[in-house]
Amino acid sequence: MTGPVPRVPRDEVRRRLIDAAASVFAERGYAGARLDDIAHAAGFTKGAVYSNFPSKHALLAELIEQQARAQLALGNIEVRAQNRPEAALDDIAEVWAVGIVEHEAGTRLLIEIAQQAAREPELRELYVGVRRGLRGALATTLQTAADDLGVEIIVPPEQLALTLQALRLGLALEHGTDPDRVDRATLTAVFTATLRGVIRGASDVSRPGTGSAAPRKESE
Amino acid sequence: MTGPVPRVPRDEVRRRLIDAAASVFAERGYAGARLDDIAHAAGFTKGAVYSNFPSKHALLAELIEQQARAQLALGNIEVRAQNRPEAALDDIAEVWAVGIVEHEAGTRLLIEIAQQAAREPELRELYVGVRRGLRGALATTLQTAADDLGVEIIVPPEQLALTLQALRLGLALEHGTDPDRVDRATLTAVFTATLRGVIRGASDVSRPGTGSAAPRKESE
DNA sequence: AGTATTGGATACTGACCAGTATCGTGTCGG
DNA sequence: CCGACACGATACTGGTCAGTATCCAATACT
Numbered sequence: 273m274t275g276p277v278p279r280v281p282r283d284e285v286r287r288r289l290i291d292a293a294a295s296v297f298a299e300r301g302y303a304g305a306r307l308d309d310i311a312h313a314a315g316f317t318k319g320a321v322y323s324n325f326p327s328k329h330a331l332l333a334e335l336i337e338q339q340a341r342a343q344l345a346l347g348n349i350e351v352r353a354q355n356r357p358e359a360a361l362d363d364i365a366e367v368w369a370v371g372i373v374e375h376e377a378g379t380r381l382l383i384e385i386a387q388q389a390a391r392e393p394e395l396r397e398l399y400v401g402v403r404r405g406l407r408g409a410l411a412t413t414l415q416t417a418a419d420d421l422g423v424e425i426i427v428p429p430e431q432l433a434l435t436l437q438a439l440r441l442g443l444a445l446e447h448g449t450d451p452d453r454v455d456r457a458t459l460t461a462v463f464t465a466t467l468r469g470v471i472r473g474a475s476d477v478s479r480p481g482t483g484s485a486a487p488r489k490e491s492e
Numbered sequence: 493m494t495g496p497v498p499r500v501p502r503d504e505v506r507r508r509l510i511d512a513a514a515s516v517f518a519e520r521g522y523a524g525a526r527l528d529d530i531a532h533a534a535g536f537t538k539g540a541v542y543s544n545f546p547s548k549h550a551l552l553a554e555l556i557e558q559q560a561r562a563q564l565a566l567g568n569i570e571v572r573a574q575n576r577p578e579a580a581l582d583d584i585a586e587v588w589a590v591g592i593v594e595h596e597a598g599t600r601l602l603i604e605i606a607q608q609a610a611r612e613p614e615l616r617e618l619y620v621g622v623r624r625g626l627r628g629a630l631a632t633t634l635q636t637a638a639d640d641l642g643v644e645i646i647v648p649p650e651q652l653a654l655t656l657q658a659l660r661l662g663l664a665l666e667h668g669t670d671p672d673r674v675d676r677a678t679l680t681a682v683f684t685a686t687l688r689g690v691i692r693g694a695s696d697v698s699r700p701g702t703g704s705a706a707p708r709k710e711s712e
Numbered sequence: 713a714g715t716a717t718t719g720g721a722t723a724c725t726g727a728c729c730a731g732t733a734t735c736g737t738g739t740c741g742g
Numbered sequence: 743c744c745g746a747c748a749c750g751a752t753a754c755t756g757g758t759c760a761g762t763a764t765c766c767a768a769t770a771c772t
Binding site: 496497498499526527528538542547548 | 758759760761762767768769
Binding site: 299300301303304380383384386387389390391396399400403404426427431434435437438439440441442443445446448449450453454458461462465466468469470 | 519520521522523524600603604606607609610611616619620623624646647651654655657658659660661662663665666668669670673674678681682685686688689690
């Protein structure tokens with residue numbers, strides 16, 4: 273009846289499988305994820321998985337690098353500086369908070385990967401390399417942004433980068449379990465307060481009370 | 493030959509099993525943990541597990557409450573105030589940092605539990621209750637400590653408590669994967685800087701007199 | 713002491729699932 | 743148009759493991 277059904281290009285099969293894996297790993301955890309589920313979520317069967325990856329493990333490894341690239345791109349966008357330091361600071365906090373709330377699955381995957389990497393030395397090596405790279409990039413970006421804005425970061429940029437990375441993971445965990453209390457506004461507040469605490473700037477920072485008292489810019 | 497071997501008291505069997513479960517869950521993750529391993533780590537067999545707990549799930553639930561009590565006790569100790577504010581601050585940071593480095597397994601378990609709770613609604617309810625309790629207790633402790641020391645916390649105590657809880661989890665993840673870069677000194681520095689950023693006190697700040705002019709009312 | 717009961721050990725079962733072997737169809741070179 | 747190959751589908755295997763059924767020794771009770 274129906275003529276030959278054209279085949280999906282190999283690259284796309286791969287891509288779909290990886291995407292599906294990301295989602296299922298995030299949902300069920302690495303150990304709990306079934307290869308069958310991943311395959312079907314991608315619209316294929318397990319055969320496709322083993323035709324594209326040597327093992328479940330390899331799929332996870334692939335995912336780490338994939339995630340790295342995505343996060344890296346995101347990180348660079350996230351800290352695009354604005355003009356006024358105050359606004360820029362709120363803006364950064366906002367973006368990070370939104371990232372947690374709106375990419376729950378992605379962040380959960382990140383945590384799952386971290387846990388997995390803490391266990392398996394082989395994955396750890398890969399993960400740590402990626403993670404350090406991201407941290408370094410973030411540190412540079414932060415420093416650059418601070419210079420542009422004419423403010424001073426009173427801790428080493430690497431340390432601030434680590435703080436933010438850790439906060440993101442930790443807050444994602446808290447938000448993941450208690451989204452009511454740990455909502456977007458709260459997340460923003462935490463990031464804002466944390467950033468404000470380590471920055472000393474030209475405009476306002478040490479003395480908000482005198483001038484523009486509490487510039488609570490609670491968008492939304 | 494050998495006469496009757498005295499039995500281990502039931503309570504102790506339970507306790508040993510729970511301890512073993514904590515360690516194995518932390519090591520291998522919930523899904524990856526084998527009940528047989530837990531039993532043998534405790535010096536028993538699976539029969540003992542099912543004699544004391546209805547299911548693997550129940551064992552995890554038990555662990556959450558157990559962990560809650562332990563953390564609660566720890567939290568209270570952790571913020572025992574010193575005399576000089578500066579020293580107290582460093583002291584708190586130190587204790588939290590050491591907690592991460594020296595209780596790796598415990599903290600990893602905490603993260604595992606959080607992930608699990610994010611997935612299973614039933615566990616979530618239990619976990620969130622516990623977690624909120626701990627947060628509240630920590631907030632109170634912090635506020636009290638601040639009052640005792642005569643310093644002011646410039647964010648809502650609940651928010652600071654959340655920040656510290658999140659930082660602990662996040663930093664534990666980073667330390668778990670990259671203990672070389674994220675070492676004890678670094679952890680201490682992060683906590684110190686974060687705390688310092690949200691505190692305005694008699695000792696270290698230019699203007700103690702003005703007091704709590706701008707009360708930051710926060711979500712909640 | 714003798715009997716009942718408690719509680720952990722042992723042995724088993726059934727489900728589940730990563731990985732493999734094989735098959736069938738679409739694609740491509742000649 | 744016709745083989746050869748690519749690649750995903752299907753079917754199967756072996757091992758693992760939560761949960762169960764049964765057993766047996768140690769305590770509790772009278």
